[in-house]
Amino acid sequence: MGEEVKFHGMWASPFSRRLELALKLKAIPYQYIEEDLSNKTPSLLRYNPVHKKVPVLVHNDKQVAESMVIIEYMDETWENNPILPRDPYERAMARFYAKFIDDKLLPTLAKLGQTAGKEKEETIEEIHEQLKILEDELKGKQFFGGQRIGYLDIVAMILVWLHLAGSITGQKILSTENFPLIYEWIERVMKMEVVNECLIPEEKRQDWIQLAQRAPKSASN
Amino acid sequence: MGEEVKFHGMWASPFSRRLELALKLKAIPYQYIEEDLSNKTPSLLRYNPVHKKVPVLVHNDKQVAESMVIIEYMDETWENNPILPRDPYERAMARFYAKFIDDKLLPTLAKLGQTAGKEKEETIEEIHEQLKILEDELKGKQFFGGQRIGYLDIVAMILVWLHLAGSITGQKILSTENFPLIYEWIERVMKMEVVNECLIPEEKRQDWIQLAQRAPKSASN
Missing domain, CATH: 3.40.30.10 (Glutaredoxin)
Structure with a gap:
């Protein structure tokens, strides 16, 4: 065409x-x-x-x-390989939780590098409460999109980034003990070649952490 | 059914x-x-x-x-009386500007009642810059949705609220001089019975202004 x-x-x-x-x-x-x-x-x-x-x-x-x-x-x-579910209610749920990640979880995660002491502990607690909502959403599912990777999984990739950041900084917010379903999901998507191609390459991850820690203002959306 | x-x-x-x-x-x-x-x-x-x-x-x-x-x-x-445009690009533009109103304009408007002096002047300037973007979007159109009221018009109703609030408080952010197209649009939609049914009734507008001025935290979305 x-x-x-x-x-x-x-x-x-x-x-x-x-x-x-x-x-x-x-x-x-x-x-x-x-x-x-x-x-x-x-x-x-x-x-x-x-x-x-x-x-x-x-x-x-x-x-x-x-x-x-x-x-x-x-x-x-482009109608091939649909990303959003076809059912209107499932679409609504995918959009709802995607908005939850963007409007609630991301701002809380952004606070993480900018707080210390008690305030940081409170931020982590808030993140845990938000992750609990996503953990519940994964019950009985392989992916947020159900049997296959979809819209909400794409938005939820930030959880993979959080996991990778934890491996570098040593600050593990997510573990198999506190969020087993999210953890399994992370392992599942990280085994997919297409997902790996869209993660920050290993050799650039140190740079990425430094950049993330000093970037106060979002330059992307 | x-x-x-x-x-x-x-x-x-x-x-x-x-x-x-x-x-x-x-x-x-x-x-x-x-x-x-x-x-x-x-x-x-x-x-x-x-x-x-x-x-x-x-x-x-x-x-x-x-x-x-x-x-x-x-x-x-429900497929009758579609609210979103049918064309994917027009849908994307409607969603983009709706998100702009919710993520950018609304937080700036919320600052209005909480600032004074120079800070308030800066807030008004910021609102004017944001309104300019919406004014441009109305060029050559009857409604944000084109020939008929649609998705973006529904979200943009906040401009009607801003206009009504200005009539009560005397603080007019919007006028026919600075935003003629938005002003015409406000007059156009306020003549529609269906829009009027969804505005705060006149007898409750004083209560609404008081409520809006003391509500620091959003309880709706």
């Missing part, structure tokens, strides 16, 4: 990596443009003038920003 | 009122349950255990929370 798909992202942005995973799961060929967020390309500024953030998808002459908006657009534009 | 639709809401919650408008636009019969947020009904707590907030839609035995998730669910479940 002569379709052109370009994706502006940044290697350490979980929002960029979730879009990468969605593109690969849907088997959509694309051209990747790595953005230096301290020196954004003119096309990024043109494509996402509202937020000036990655990721941005450019499909032919149309640009879409905001990772979850992009994923819904892709799922509606 | 013997369908049962219940909607738990709260009179002064803009998120409840946007769901009310969506139900009316789609002509879905429903039973309304007003929640006292200081004394929530056991069913609200059961239906939205994650956030414990209004609005909640209960369709037969299924419950859905989060206003925008509910509206997408309704639009996929």
